Amino acid sequence: MKQLIAIAFLAIVFAGCKQDNKKSFTVNGAITNTEAKKVYLEEVPVASMQPVIVDSSDIQNGKFTLKTEALEAAIYNIRLDQLDFPVASVINDEATVDLSITMSTHNPQLPEKFDVKNSPASQAMKEFMLAFNDKMIRLVNNAHKLDSLRTTKVADSTLAPLMQTIKQDGTALRAYALGEIKKGVNPALSMFELGYYQSTANGQALGLEPLDNKQVLALIDDVTKKFPNHVAVAGLKINLQQEMKAAEDRTWIGKPAPDFTLPDVSGKPVALNSFRGQYVLVDFWASWCRPCRAENPNVVAVFNKYKAKGFTVLGVSLDDDANSWKNAIQNDKLAWTQVSDLKKWDSPVVPMYKFGGIPFNVLIDPQGKVIAEGLRGMDLENKLAAVLP
Known part of the structure; x- marks a missing residue:
């Protein structure tokens, strides 16, 4: 739990920027179980999402005070001198916020807990x-x-x-x-x-x-x-x-799908254009991709439901290990054609289809035109239900 709290402070934060009337914002803090000598107040601006130090204070007898001009509602991180991540975060919904931080006795890098007063938004x-x-x-x-x-x-x-x-x-x-x-x-x-x-x-x-x-x-x-x-x-x-x-x-929607040829599990070359005349889902995935594996049961269910109506799937794997790839096909019961050059992100299909993450897919109509992309969960079945009644 403590580790998750610490990781949480590293999450992308959207907040910050300007307001016509500047208002003073003060954080009165108390901290225990730390050898830190200095504490920093960081504002997290929306433009860069990179914390900006707006004040600092020495820690004296476990106490500190941090001040800044609050431009508008924003997130402020409190960071100790020897740590790269915050130990607490607050919002400037009130002019003064009282903060109490207890660092972990087992791991001095992590906050065990923090309590905040006079700030409903921070709480x-x-x-x-x-x-x-x-x-x-x-x-x-x-x-x-x-x-x-x-x-x-x-x-x-x-x-x-x-x-x-x-x-x-x-x-x-x-x-x-x-x-x-x-x-x-x-x-x-x-x-x-x-x-x-x-x-x-x-x-x-x-x-x-x-x-x-x-x-x-x-x-x-x-x-x-x-x-x-x-x-x-x-x-x-x-x-x-x-x-x-x-x-x-x-987007690829409305455009002809770029053709490619890759080897299947037996090494036989398979061309995308050989699927003309069918609705084909080109599914980019990999055995090591957890969200891909989680999505596979949905694709299996849709394939079984619509394969008799002119629909099929072409799996394109970004694996680099043949055994892992083939085992995943068997374990996930992927009964459609699978191809891969086992080059992972160096495969030419990546820049060809211009995607930066998987799972990713495009749905191609019988004439070879892309009619949808990035279909996951019920979105895939809903789209097929619309084109294959």
Whole structure:
């Protein structure tokens, strides 16, 4: 638990920027179980997401005071001189915040706990992290258990209940995070919670789906409506809109799918254009990719449901070990054509399709045109239901 709290402070934080009226912000702190001599106050600006030191103080008799001019609602980290990561974080919703930090006696690099007073937003942020991490512990433990069971090659009937539990826990954690973000009591808090969830989900936590850009934009838009004068959130919204527009220009949807030829598991060359006349999902994955393996049961189910209606899958693996690749195909029961040049990220298909992470896929119509990309979970089945009634 303590390690997860420490890791949490490294999550991407969205907060900061300017406001017309500058207000003084003070953190009165007390700290125990540390040999640190100095403490720093860091603001985390939205533009760079890199902490900026705005004040420092000597620690005298376990006490310190940090001050800055608060430009608008923002996240502030408290960091000790010998540590690279924060030991606490607060929000400047009040002019003065009282903070009490207890460092671990077993690991001086980690905070055992911290208590905050006179700051409802800071307290809410702390409670969010603790609740989120508690839920993540269950998710991670079950994911490790699933990995262990898979190595023993147990029957699918044994894995299915645990996989369902992981899926349900991931859905519940996502719902919890979204609910907290939408409360919108403080713009910095909402953006912190959003960044916290996204950084965890993008870290490939099994069972936890990251929000797509449209969902993120909708959440940020809600915050801008509640807090129209918060410059940082407004700027974040504009930046995301520009990124989404650029992504639209880069999308494969509506364009012919680039052709390629790669060897299958027996070494026979297979060309993508040999699948013309069918709807084909080109599925980029790898045996070492945990989210890919978690997504495979969904693809298997959709393949079995629609294979008689003119649909198939072409698996393109970014593996570099043939045995691991073939074992994953067998263990995950992937009954469609699989190809790989075993060059991992050096495979020419990576720059050809311009993706930076897996799982990634494109759905191609019988004429060879891409009609969808990045389909996961129910999105894949919903798309196929629409084109293959």
